[in-house]
Amino acid sequence: MLLLVHAALTFMLVGLILMVQWVHYPLFAQVGAATWPAYEREHQNRITFLVGPLMLAELLSAAWLTLHPPPALPSWSVWLGLVLTLLIWVSTALVQSPLHGRLSAAFDARLHRQLVVGNWFRTLVWLLRGGLCLWWLTLLL
Incomplete structure (x- = not known):
């Protein structure tokens, strides 16, 4: 069940x-x-209210999955998922914020x-995370 919740959080964030x-950041120039x-x-106020809880829940669920991986998932893949999540947090803290x-x-x-250019890193990492979660779900089916 935790994997489903985790995947849903990741897909929302993707x-x-x-x-x-693609939409919001490029339009900043038109304000x-x-x-x-x-x-x-x-x-900043609105996006933090939306993204903050989702990112925190994704991080906590990624950590929990790493500590208690479902047997069908390769252990290296849950560690990769956590590392990718941490990269997003580091990029957010050191670049975007x-x-x-x-x-x-x-x-x-x-x-x-x-x-805009720096945010491509987070975008690509979240896409990788989404692909990883999709792979995990197919392993469990």
Whole structure:
């Protein structure tokens, strides 16, 4: 049951990161300088409320799966899942969050570009995690 919950969390986050990467972040450039600081502040509040609990639940369930892997899953794969999850957290803490912090004062096209380009790493890692969860589910079927 935990694997199903974990996979559902990962799939939700895959969908969310794809929407952010393809739609939301690129549209930041269209907001306008006058309204940017309020927009960025509201973005940070809303996205944290949505993403924070999902990421935390994904991390906790990945850790639990690593400590108590279902017998059908290769142990290396659950460790890989945890490592990928930790890479997402590190990228969020060291790249995306600081860039959002720097962008909160005023829109800067260079920082915006760094945010969009740098977020491809998280996007790809979450896609790998989604593929891993899909593989795990097929092993259990």
